[in-house]
Amino acid sequence: MDEILDLGxxxxxxxSCPQGRPRSTAVAVLNAGLIHRSGPFRLGTRLTRALAxxxxxxxxxxxxxxxxxxxxxxxxxxxxxxxxxxxVQARTxxxxxxxxxxxxxxxASWQGALADERxxxxxxxxGLARKGIWFxxxxxxxxxxxxxGAWWAALRHQLAPADVIESEILRDWPAPGSERGQFQQLLAxxxxxxxxxxxxxxxxxxxxxxxxxxxxxxRNPAVAFEHWPECDHTYYDTRQRQRLIELVGDWLxxxxxx
Amino acid sequence: MTPAPRACxxxxxxxxxxxxxxxxxxxxxxGVLVCPPLFHEHARSYRLFALLADALAxxxxxxxxxxxxxxxxxxxxxxxxxxxxxxxxAACALAALRERVGKAxxxxxxxxxxxxPAAHCAVHAGSDALWLWQPxxxxxxxxxxxxxxxxHLRALHGYAAGVAGDRALLxxxxxxxxxxxxxxxxxxxxxxxxxLPMLVLDAAGHPGPFARTQRIDLAAPLHAWIDxxxxxxxxxxxxxxxxxxLAAQLHAGSAATSRxxxxxEPAPGWGSVSHG
Numbered sequence: 001m002d003e004i005l006d007l008g009x010x011x012x013x014x015x016s017c018p019q020g021r022p023r024s025t026a027v028a029v030l031n032a033g034l035i036h037r038s039g040p041f042r043l044g045t046r047l048t049r050a051l052a053x054x055x056x057x058x059x060x061x062x063x064x065x066x067x068x069x070x071x072x073x074x075x076x077x078x079x080x081x082x083x084x085x086x087x088v089q090a091r092t093x094x095x096x097x098x099x100x101x102x103x104x105x106x107x108a109s110w111q112g113a114l115a116d117e118r119x120x121x122x123x124x125x126x127g128l129a130r131k132g133i134w135f136x137x138x139x140x141x142x143x144x145x146x147x148x149g150a151w152w153a154a155l156r157h158q159l160a161p162a163d164v165i166e167s168e169i170l171r172d173w174p175a176p177g178s179e180r181g182q183f184q185q186l187l188a189x190x191x192x193x194x195x196x197x198x199x200x201x202x203x204x205x206x207x208x209x210x211x212x213x214x215x216x217x218x219r220n221p222a223v224a225f226e227h228w229p230e231c232d233h234t235y236y237d238t239r240q241r242q243r244l245i246e247l248v249g250d251w252l253x254x255x256x257x258x
Numbered sequence: 259m260t261p262a263p264r265a266c267x268x269x270x271x272x273x274x275x276x277x278x279x280x281x282x283x284x285x286x287x288x289g290v291l292v293c294p295p296l297f298h299e300h301a302r303s304y305r306l307f308a309l310l311a312d313a314l315a316x317x318x319x320x321x322x323x324x325x326x327x328x329x330x331x332x333x334x335x336x337x338x339x340x341x342x343x344x345x346x347x348a349a350c351a352l353a354a355l356r357e358r359v360g361k362a363x364x365x366x367x368x369x370x371x372x373x374x375p376a377a378h379c380a381v382h383a384g385s386d387a388l389w390l391w392q393p394x395x396x397x398x399x400x401x402x403x404x405x406x407x408x409x410h411l412r413a414l415h416g417y418a419a420g421v422a423g424d425r426a427l428l429x430x431x432x433x434x435x436x437x438x439x440x441x442x443x444x445x446x447x448x449x450x451x452x453x454l455p456m457l458v459l460d461a462a463g464h465p466g467p468f469a470r471t472q473r474i475d476l477a478a479p480l481h482a483w484i485d486x487x488x489x490x491x492x493x494x495x496x497x498x499x500x501x502x503x504l505a506a507q508l509h510a511g512s513a514a515t516s517r518x519x520x521x522x523e524p525a526p527g528w529g530s531v532s533h534g
Contacts, residue, residue, distance in 0.1 A: 002276075002331065002333075004265045004266070004267075009262075010261075010262025010263070011262070012265045014265075014276070014331050033489065034305065034489040034490070034491065035301050035304075035489065036301065036304045036305065036308075037331070038301060038304075038325075038330045038331055039301075040301065040429075041298075041301075041429045041430060042301075042329070042330070042336060042430070045330070045331060065491075066305065067304055067305060067308065068263055068265070068278055068308050070262070070263065070308065070309065070312055199417070200417075230416075230417070231417060232415065232417035232418075234429075236411075236415075236417050236418055236421070236429040237417060237418070237420065237421050237429070238336075238421065238426055238429070238430075238431050239421075240417075
């Protein structure tokens with residue numbers, strides 16, 4: 001059952017509450033880009049309700065300037081997020097909170113985890129990854145699988161002036177290279193991390209990009225990784241949405257059984 | 259200062275609907291019920307109509323926005339959304355708004371496919387005005403447009419190609435009865451709307467089937483969202499101007515209706531007045 005949770009400053013969220021005895025970890029799902037808390041194809045609503053059924057109090061809410069949070073942000077995002085976690089903790093009693101979501105939500109969750117020690121887990125859907133050599137290799141491999149006619153088109157595209165804005169510019173990513181140190185900080189706190197990259201993350205084509213981005217820490221038992229190239233960025237297919245909900249639920253069940 | 263919007267639940271014949279109430283700073287001069295669009299357009303337009311509701315509250319109106327059962331934050335699964343259910347949900351939301359504003363005039367605003375439940379609600383549950391935002395000519399046209407966009411996505415993208423076409427529309431699980439319901443749905447031009455004041459809001463040069471209905475031409479940021487691929491931030495200035503216009507419309511229409519009823523003269527009806 002969902003309940004309306006006052007988040008202060010004239011904003012609110014929807015807290016999906018477990019029917020029975022709740023677990024001691026809560027979940028907060030952040031906005032996917034400019035889409036309001038219900039999410040693309042209602043994924044936010046379905047995910048939080050499914051997690052509540054599994055015993056996790058789960059919040060979906062709008063960050064300032066999105067959906068029903070009418071006012072633009074008047075303070076740093078980390079401060080806004082800390083205020084939200086205060087309300088979740090006060091309502092649920094959960095001192096451990098898992099953050100996550102798609103794209104911009106993954107970026108904000110990452111920053112939130114660095115800023116707030118209550119964040120015990122992250123599920124990052126199409127989050128930060130650098131391109132690097134593995135990306136280029138995967139792109140050439142894909143090209144070679146195509147007919148030769150496509151090679152020339154790709155070459156022309158490579159030689160033409162760039163008309164695509166790079167992910168690094170559009171996204172709220174840390175300065176290149178700093179993600180490794182930040183990742184080590186999170187691992188030192190035993191923050192559980194689920195990385196999932198879909199085919200909609202056009203900057204992520206090869207699984208080895210994860211290690212190239214974050215370093216050896218990706219082998220830490222706290223890290224889980226999935227690559228779903230057949231799935232798009234917003235989980236258009238109802239089956240992919242269900243698959244995602246099951247993945248996150250299973251991951252939480254293993255990493256946060258209490 | 260206009261209070262912040264207030265989230266609340268509506269109990270609609272045993273179904274739990276999520277709603278957001280926008281209250282004016284002073285006593286309400288009228289009410290507006292917002293019937294949201296369908297499928298992908300619901301999320302795409304959510305921010306736009308949250309800000310419009312805020313602008314209308316700034317103009318002294320009480321605004322109620324809600325999600326149909328099986329959509330947004332309301333209870334129910336995606337495939338439980340039906341047009342019959344949307345009609346009942348809208349009627350319930352209108353009753354809740356009426357309770358809130360008392361005898362002040364109430365308009366029902368239907369957005370895109372939401373024009374269908376809005377028109378049904380305005381005619382059958384009774385409102386003082388019906389406003390239609392970029393409405394389809396008919397339920398059949400609404401369905402055809404949704405199916406055309408769905409087919410386009412399937413042809414263009416591998417991720418959409420494999421989705422079961424008979425059970426999903428534009429990425430949403432779809433109730434099997436919904437296509438037939440939409441085909442059969444009647445729109446205000448064909449409804450016996452009597453002297454219900456009607457207003458169409460659409461892009462300039464897009465008369466559609468409501469060419470003889472009073473209209474407001476929408477500025478580009480307010481109508482272009484339906485064809486934009488990426489979601490964009492919504493500018494507030496044109497919404498504030500529109501809020502003033504709509505508040506004036508509601509009060510003018512209400513005054514005209516009161517005068518007409520008092521003099522018992524034949525009703526001209528906004529729906530038959532040409533405003534070119």
